[in-house]
Amino acid sequence: MITHKLSDTSDIQWYMFGRDPQKPEKIIDTNQYLMVSNGEALLMDPGGLELFPAMLAAVVNIVELTSVNNVFASHQDPDIISSLGLWDGCLPRAVLHAPWLWEGFLRHFGMEQMRYNGLPDEGETIKLGGRDVQFVPAHYLHSSGNFHVYDPASKVLMSGDVGASLEPGNPDLFVEDFSAHCQYMEGFHQRWMPSNRAKLDWIKRVRQLDVQMMCPQHGRVFVGEQVTAFLDWFERLPVGSGIK
Amino acid sequence: MHALPKGKVCCGHPALNQKKALAWRRQKVDFTANTYLSREETIQPTMQPTHVIAATAASELAKTTAVSQQMRLTASNARAVAARAGEQGKSFKAITPFVDELAAISVSRVAEVVAWAREFSQLASRYQQVLGANNAYQKAELLLAGKRSKQLQLAQEQAAKALFESKQAQEKKLAQMVEALEALQRQLRSGNVIATLSFVEAALMPLEQRGDLNSVGEMIVASVAQIRQHNTTALKLLRSMQGNL
Numbered sequence: 001m002i003t004h005k006l007s008d009t010s011d012i013q014w015y016m017f018g019r020d021p022q023k024p025e026k027i028i029d030t031n032q033y034l035m036v037s038n039g040e041a042l043l044m045d046p047g048g049l050e051l052f053p054a055m056l057a058a059v060v061n062i063v064e065l066t067s068v069n070n071v072f073a074s075h076q077d078p079d080i081i082s083s084l085g086l087w088d089g090c091l092p093r094a095v096l097h098a099p100w101l102w103e104g105f106l107r108h109f110g111m112e113q114m115r116y117n118g119l120p121d122e123g124e125t126i127k128l129g130g131r132d133v134q135f136v137p138a139h140y141l142h143s144s145g146n147f148h149v150y151d152p153a154s155k156v157l158m159s160g161d162v163g164a165s166l167e168p169g170n171p172d173l174f175v176e177d178f179s180a181h182c183q184y185m186e187g188f189h190q191r192w193m194p195s196n197r198a199k200l201d202w203i204k205r206v207r208q209l210d211v212q213m214m215c216p217q218h219g220r221v222f223v224g225e226q227v228t229a230f231l232d233w234f235e236r237l238p239v240g241s242g243i244k
Numbered sequence: 245m246h247a248l249p250k251g252k253v254c255c256g257h258p259a260l261n262q263k264k265a266l267a268w269r270r271q272k273v274d275f276t277a278n279t280y281l282s283r284e285e286t287i288q289p290t291m292q293p294t295h296v297i298a299a300t301a302a303s304e305l306a307k308t309t310a311v312s313q314q315m316r317l318t319a320s321n322a323r324a325v326a327a328r329a330g331e332q333g334k335s336f337k338a339i340t341p342f343v344d345e346l347a348a349i350s351v352s353r354v355a356e357v358v359a360w361a362r363e364f365s366q367l368a369s370r371y372q373q374v375l376g377a378n379n380a381y382q383k384a385e386l387l388l389a390g391k392r393s394k395q396l397q398l399a400q401e402q403a404a405k406a407l408f409e410s411k412q413a414q415e416k417k418l419a420q421m422v423e424a425l426e427a428l429q430r431q432l433r434s435g436n437v438i439a440t441l442s443f444v445e446a447a448l449m450p451l452e453q454r455g456d457l458n459s460v461g462e463m464i465v466a467s468v469a470q471i472r473q474h475n476t477t478a479l480k481l482l483r484s485m486q487g488n489l
C-alpha cells in the first residue's frame with residue numbers, strides 16, 4: 001500500500017493510500033484518505049475488506065489508532081466501506097460519519113462499537129483538532145445519499161467517486177495532462193452518475209468553495225487549475241448513459 | 245506536488261512479500277489468539293462449511309415430518325376400521341394413541357432440532373466472520389513488522405475471545421442436537437413394539453378386517469424405518485462435525 005502525504009500545513013496533514021501491490025487483480029483500485037488535524041484523525045472511505053490489513057498497517061504507521069476517532073463513508077458501496085466491521089473492532093470509540101440514508105444498510109457490514117452519525121441531506125460541519133471539516137452534499141453522485149469532505153484550511157476536497165478514473169496499469173498519483181486524462185473518466189462518469197440535475201447542483205456548490213486539490217476515490221488527484229478544468233468538463237458531460 | 249515513480253513507496257511501509265510473511269509467522273511464537281486457540285486454528289483455518297452441513301442435516305430431518313403426518317393418518321384410519329369391528333376392535337383401537345404419540349414426539353423433536361440447526365448455522369457464519377477478523381488483524385500485525393499498536397492488540401484480543409466463545413457455542417449446540425436425535429432414535433424403537441402389537445391384535449380380528457389392520461402394522465414399520473433412516477443420516481452429518489469445528 002503506497003502512502004503519500006498530499007498536503008502539510010502546520011496543523012493539518014492529508015495522506016492518501018492506494019495502489020496496493022498486494023491487491024487482488026479483479027478488485028477495483030481505490031484511494032483512501034486520512035486527515036490529521038492537530039493530532040486528531042479522520043479516516044475517509046477506508047475501503048474494502050480485502051484491503052483492510054494493508055490499510056490498517058498504513059494508518060498505524062502514521063498515527064496511533066486511539067487518535068482515529070472519526071471515520072467517514074461517502075456512501076454505501078463495498079469498495080468504500082465493506083471493511084467497517086474490522087475497523088469497528090479496532091476503533092471502538094470512533095464515530096462513523098455517513099449519510100443518514102444508509103445507516104440500516106451500512107450496519108450490515110458489522111458495527112457493534114462505533115457510533116453512527118447520520119449526516120443530514122444538507123450536510124454538516126464538524127471540528128477536528130479545532131478545525132472545521134465540512135461534509136458537502138453530493139447526492140446522486142453516484143449514490144442517492146452521498147457526501148464529500150472539504151477542508152477549508154488546506155483547501156482539499158475529497159470527492160468520492162466524482163473525478164474517478166479507470167486507467168489501466170499502475171497510474172501515477174496526480175493528473176498530469178488533463179485532456180489526455182479525460183478518456184479515463186468519461187465512461188465512468190457517464191455510466192455511474194445518474195443525474196444531470198444533481199451534477200449541476202454539485203458543480204455550483206463546489207464552485208463556491210476554494211478547492212486547490214480534488215481527491216477522488218479512484219484514479220488520479222487533481223491539483224490547482226485542473227480542478228476548474230474538471231468542473232468545466234463535468235458540466236458539459238451528459239450523464240446517465242445506462243438508459244438506452 | 246509530484247507524481248511518484250511507479251512502484252515506489254513514499255511514506256508508507258513496503259508490504260512484506262509472501263515468503264517473508266511466512267517466515268515471520270513461523271518465528272513468531274506468541275499470538276494473542278493463542279491464548280485461546282492453537283496456532284493452526286488461527287493461522288491456517290481448516291474450517292469446513294459447517295453451516296452447509298447443518299443445513300443439509302436439517303433438510304434431511306424435515307423430510308420426516310411428512311412421514312410422521314402419514315403415521316398419524318394411518319392411526320386415524322385404523323381407529324375407524326377398529327370402530328367398525330365393534331367390541332372386537334376395542335383392543336386394536338387402544339393401540340392407536342401410541343402411534344399418534346410416537347408421530348407427535350417425532351414431529352416436535354425434529355422441529356426442535358431443525359430450529360437448533362438454524363441457530364447453529366448462524367453461529368457458524370458468525371464464527372467465519374470472527375475468523376476473518378482474526379486473520380485480518382494478524383495480517384496487519386505482520387505488515388507492521390513489530391511496530392506495536394495497543395489498540396490493534398486490544399482488537400486482536402477481542403476477536404480471539406469472540407472466536408473462542410463462538411466455537412464453544414457451536415460445540416454446545418451441536419452436542420444438544422446430537423443428544424436430541426439419539427433420544428429420538430431410542431424412542432422410535434417403540435414403533436416396532438406398537439407394530440408387533442397391532443399384528444397380534446389384527447390376527448384376533450374377523451377375517452374381513454384383518455387385512456386392513458395388518459396393513460396398519462406394515463405402515464407403522466415402514467414409517468418408523470423411514471424416519472429412522474433420515475435421522476441416522478442427519479446424525480451422521482452432525483457427528484461428523486463433532487471434534488472438527
Ligand SMILES: [Fe+2]
Pocket residue numbers: 075077142161
Ligand atoms: Fe461508489
Ligand SMILES: [Fe+2]
Pocket residue numbers: 077079080160161217218
Ligand atoms: Fe467507488
